[in-house]
Structures are given as C-alpha cells and as structure tokens.
Amino acid sequence: xxxxxxxxxxxxxxxxxxxxxxxxxxxxxxxxxxxxxxxxxxxxxxxxxxxxxxxxxxxxxxxxxxxxxxxxxxxxxxxxxxxxxxxxxxxxxxxxxxxxxxxxxxxxxxxxxxxxxxxxxxxxxxxxxxxxxxxxxxxxxxxxxxxxxxxxxxxxxxxxxxxxxxxxxxxxxxxxxxxxxxxxxxxxxxxxxxxxxxxxxxxxxxxxxxxxxxxxxxxxxxxxxxxxxxxxxxxxxxxxxxxxxxxxxxxxxxxxxxxxxxxxxxxxxxxxxxxxxxxxxxxxxxxxxxxxxxxxxxxxxxxxxxxxxxxxxxxxxxxxxxxxxxxxxxxxxxxxxxxxxxxxxxxxxxxxxxxxxxxxxx
DNA sequence: AAATCGGGGAG
DNA sequence: CTCCCAGATTT
Numbered sequence: 001x002x003x004x005x006x007x008x009x010x011x012x013x014x015x016x017x018x019x020x021x022x023x024x025x026x027x028x029x030x031x032x033x034x035x036x037x038x039x040x041x042x043x044x045x046x047x048x049x050x051x052x053x054x055x056x057x058x059x060x061x062x063x064x065x066x067x068x069x070x071x072x073x074x075x076x077x078x079x080x081x082x083x084x085x086x087x088x089x090x091x092x093x094x095x096x097x098x099x100x101x102x103x104x105x106x107x108x109x110x111x112x113x114x115x116x117x118x119x120x121x122x123x124x125x126x127x128x129x130x131x132x133x134x135x136x137x138x139x140x141x142x143x144x145x146x147x148x149x150x151x152x153x154x155x156x157x158x159x160x161x162x163x164x165x166x167x168x169x170x171x172x173x174x175x176x177x178x179x180x181x182x183x184x185x186x187x188x189x190x191x192x193x194x195x196x197x198x199x200x201x202x203x204x205x206x207x208x209x210x211x212x213x214x215x216x217x218x219x220x221x222x223x224x225x226x227x228x229x230x231x232x233x234x235x236x237x238x239x240x241x242x243x244x245x246x247x248x249x250x251x252x253x254x255x256x257x258x259x260x261x262x263x264x265x266x267x268x269x270x271x272x273x274x275x276x277x278x279x280x281x282x283x284x285x286x287x288x289x290x291x292x293x294x295x296x297x298x299x300x301x302x303x304x305x306x307x308x309x310x311x312x313x314x315x316x317x318x319x320x321x322x323x324x325x326x327x328x329x330x331x332x333x334x335x336x337x338x339x340x341x342x343x344x345x346x347x348x349x350x351x352x353x354x355x356x357x358x359x360x361x362x
Numbered sequence: 363a364a365a366t367c368g369g370g371g372a373g
Numbered sequence: 374c375t376c377c378c379a380g381a382t383t384t
Binding site: 089350 | 363364365366367368369370371372373
Binding site for chain 3: 043044045046047048049050051052054055089091092095122123124125126127128131143145146147148189190193194196197202203230232233260
C-alpha cells in the first residue's frame with residue numbers, strides 16, 4: 001500500500017467514523033427535532049458566531065413569537081430587534097426580517113430548497129446555505145465552519161492560516177471530498193461540528209478518547225495545540241462616548257442609530273464622541289444644539305462610566321443624567337425624540353445602555 | 363484581501 | 374488577559 005492509497009483510506013473512513021461517534025455523543029438540541037427549513041434557517045442565523053448555550057434561549061423565544069416564516073414576515077422590524085437584543089451582530093436580525101418577507105412575498109411562502117437558491121438569501125452565506133440544504137433537504141454539500149476548520153486542520157495536518165482566502169478553498173475542497181463517503185450528509189455535517197464542539201475542542205482536546213486518534217496528523221506529531229493556524233487579530237480601537245440623557249416629566253430623549261457604525265437601528269441617547277476620555281463636562285466640545293440644551297439643564301447625579309468590549313472596539317461610555325428645567329420641549333437636537341419609560345423599555349437597545357439602566361428598564 | 367459587525371464564556 | 378464561537382457583508 002503506497003502513501004496515496006493510504007491517504008485515501010483515511011478520507012474514506014473519516015465520515016463514517018464521525019457519524020458513528022455522533023450517534024453516541026450527540027446533544028439533544030431543540031433545532032435537531034425538526035426538518036422545517038424555516039426553523040433550521042432561524043437556528044443557523046442565531047448560531048452564527050454564537051455559542052449554542054448563548055443562542056438556545058433566543059431560538060426558543062423566536063420560535064414562540066414567530067412559529068412560521070409568514071409570522072416573522074408580518075412582524076415589525078423593531079420587534080425583531082427587541083427580541084434579538086443582547087445577541088450582537090444586529091444585521092443578522094435585520095436580514096432575518098428582510099429574508100422572511102422575501103420568502104413570504106416573492107417566493108409565495110415556499111422556502112428555497114437547494115444550496116444555490118438558499119445562497120441568494122440575505123444573511124445566508126456558504127456555511128448557512130450548506131447547513132440548511134443538508135439538514136432540511138438532504139443535499140450532499142459540506143458545512144465549513146470554525147469547528148470544521150479545526151477538525152480538518154488537525155486530522156489532516158493542514159498548516160495554512162485559516163483566515164486566508166486560499167485556506168477557505170483548501171478546506172472546502174477537502175470537505176467536499178470527505179462528505180462523499182458519508183452515509184447521510186445531514187448526519188455527517190452535524191457530526192463534524194458536534195465533534196469539534198465537544199471532542200476536538202480549541203483548548204485541551206480530548207485526544208485520549210478520540211476515535212480518530214491513530215489517524216490524526218496533529219496527534220501523531222504532538223501538534224494538536226498548534227492547529228489550526230490562525231493569524232492574530234488587530235488590536236481593538238478605543239472609543240469614548242459621552243452620553244447626555246435629557247430627562248423631563250417622566251420622559252427621556254433617545255434616538256435610533258442610523259449611521260454606518262455599530263448598533264445600527266438600536267436606540268441610545270444624545271451622543272458626543274471624543275477622541276480621548278473627558279472627565280469634566282465643560283471640556284467636552286458640544287454641537288450648538290446640544291450645548292443650548294445642556295445650558296438649560298442640571299446634572300442630577302455624578303456621571304457614570306461603563307465599559308463595553310466588542311470584537312474590534314472598546315467603548316468607554318460616560319453617562320450624564322440631565323434634568324431639563326425650562327424651555328421648548330419640541331426643540332430637541334436632530335434625531336432625538338422624547339420617550340416615556342414604558343416606551344423605552346420596549347425599544348431595542350445596546351447592552352451598554354441596558355446595563356446603565358440596570359434593573360429599572362429592560 | 364482586509365475590515366467590520368457583539369456579546370459572552372472558558373481558561 | 375486571550376481566544377473563539379453552527380459567519381456574512383462591505384470596502
């Protein structure tokens with residue numbers, strides 16, 4: 001047996017081995033009890049870059065609120081964002097809504113049933129299209145997610161930087177070969193991701209009880225902890241937010257974020273961003289409309305500073321709670337509107353805003 | 363090809 | 374602290 005046929009033997013046994021492992025080790029997760037493409041799509045969007053433990057309660061709430069794609073299409077986008085609040089990557093919620101309407105209106109409620117048609121939906125890329133196509137329709141297309149990168153890099157000893165375009169092609173090509181030997185494409189795709197999530201984990205993988213131990217290039221050379229190779233991320237950008245919370249008669253001034261920036265379509269307060277931290281209110285350069293409002297307001301408590309860490313940014317926000325004492329309530333700076341506390345509790349807001357409110361307003 | 367988009371949990 | 378999670382889209 002030469003090296004070529006030996007290599008092919010590993011490729012052919014790979015999928016059946018994982019499928020067998022999966023039948024014994026799989027977790028009982030809610031989206032594994034359905035083949036409804038709508039529910040599978042919903043679960044996959046929620047789980048993008050999101051751990052199962054974090055996404056699961058959101059999935060339950062969304063299924064309860066919108067049992068069908070038509071229900072979701074009929075909903076208000078703000079309602080979806082409110083349900084999505086705290087999960088991050090809010091474009092997912094906006095795309096969810098847009099795609100629900102696309103399926104309901106343009107496709108007459110019939111969910112796309114092939115990889116290439118699924119790929120046309122907003123928010124559905126190569127991974128999600130493959131997941132829905134295989135889980136709901138049995139199509140033989142491989143999922144390639146973070147788990148798959150890790151498992152394949154280790155078992156096959158691939159040292160390419162997984163953040164590059166070339167690696168994406170390498171791993172996809174290998175994954176396409178491997179799924180050909182699967183007994184069932186849906187089971188195999190579930191299996192390799194589950195295997196990455198609970199056996200071949202990023203830190204301290206359970207190699208001693210691994211069914212692929214003697215076929216794993218990384219284990220056989222003691223390089224588990226070195227694979228996959230991944231370029232380091234750029235350092236996070238520091239940002240300083242100065243929030244003015246204008247308050248009067250049980251209302252607060254808030255605005256919907258519409259700039260091409262974080263937290264699009266979520267609601268926050270009057271924001272003045274500075275390029276350095278400002279400990280004193282009078283040192284913050286204010287736009288004229290804000291300055292005029294500040295002048296007829298009084299600071300009702302010492303400013304509170306909170307920090308929110310994002311993937312690429314560290315937000316340090318200082319909150320100035322201001323009671324407006326006089327003047328025309330109809331003349332707020334552009335974009336701001338008065339909201340009652342009850343209304344505010346229903347608005348989708350960034351986590352740092354809900355943290356500021358504490359238990360007062362969700 | 364590189365940057366951007368959240369938030370949380372594990373170690 | 375660092376890493377990374379059932380990635381996609383924009384620049």
